[in-house]
Amino acid sequence: MNTKFEEAIYINNNIRKPYSVEEISEMRRNDLDQFLSVKGFLFCPECNLPHLAHNSCNNKTDYFSTYPKDEHDENCSCICQKADRKILVQVDQDISLSRIKNRLEDCLSLLINDKAVANNPFKVFRNEQLLKKAMPTKINYDSDYYIPRKRLTQYMDSDYADQFYIFYGKVKLKSILISDKYHPHIFRIYHFKENRLVCSLKFSDNVYNHLPDTVKAIKNCKDNNDNYVYSCNIAFYTKMTSYYKKDSRVVGNTFFEGVINNSAKIVFQDIVQVNRP
Ligand SMILES: [Zn+2]
Incomplete structure (x- = not known):
């Protein structure tokens, strides 16, 4: 399960605005009033359901995390298992099955441009052919998987x-x-x-x-x-x-x-x- 996020979507009435964790960190340091007015309206950038909290860290990079009692939608990649090395190698080697180019375009749409996408770019579904190629001997898959992501930050x-x-x-x-x-x-x-x-x-x-x-x-x-x-x-x-x-x-x-x-x-x-x- 993915528990740390590097962006959140601000949703308040009809206003939507994507924020990176670096933008919110800067706001928290330099404009506390604005931070306090924004912080209760930050949501998961994929499913928009759970509230996200901003966490400041001394030694590591800051991150967003899900409010303890809030839950992600079942279509969100955040509740899937992290894809293991075999799956990620298969994504790399079989670019037509993995549709990696579409995933990359949809990643930018979803996380940078706040545009809706037809398919979640991070999810590898348990019935996808890609998994059968990655792990030919395995018959049952416990869950869908997610491809890990990293925002290019400082x-x-x-x-x-x-x-x-x-x-x-x-x-x-x-x-x-x-x-x-x-x-x-x-x-x-x-x-x-x-x-x-x-x-x-x-x-x-x-x-x-x-x-x-x-x-x-x-x-x-x-x-x-x-x-x-x-x-x-x-x-x-x-x-x-x-x-x-x-x-x-x-x-x-x-x-x-x-x-x-x-x-x-x-x-x-x-x-x-x-x-x-
Ligand atoms: Zn979510």
């Missing part, structure tokens, strides 16, 4: 390395061309407001060439003097590697890096060129 931690996630968020982005035999295209992804590096994504020539024209139109930074920065919404499915680099300017001196090995495993929205980060 802080990533080692929990998010070496496992498959749907990563998503509103970010800034730079495209860099390097001389590398296998992955010459790098997208550096920065926090939307704070401009800190969140992670990097690597692409081969072949995968890069299959990206949409709007993405390939992003100007490459060929050396340190180039500084073409774009904003966009992004969602992708991969496993990140973390590595430690002393004296670096990222949080905890730890870099996160993932490979996108198929253009169906990444989607973009609203790409706009902006100023330097």
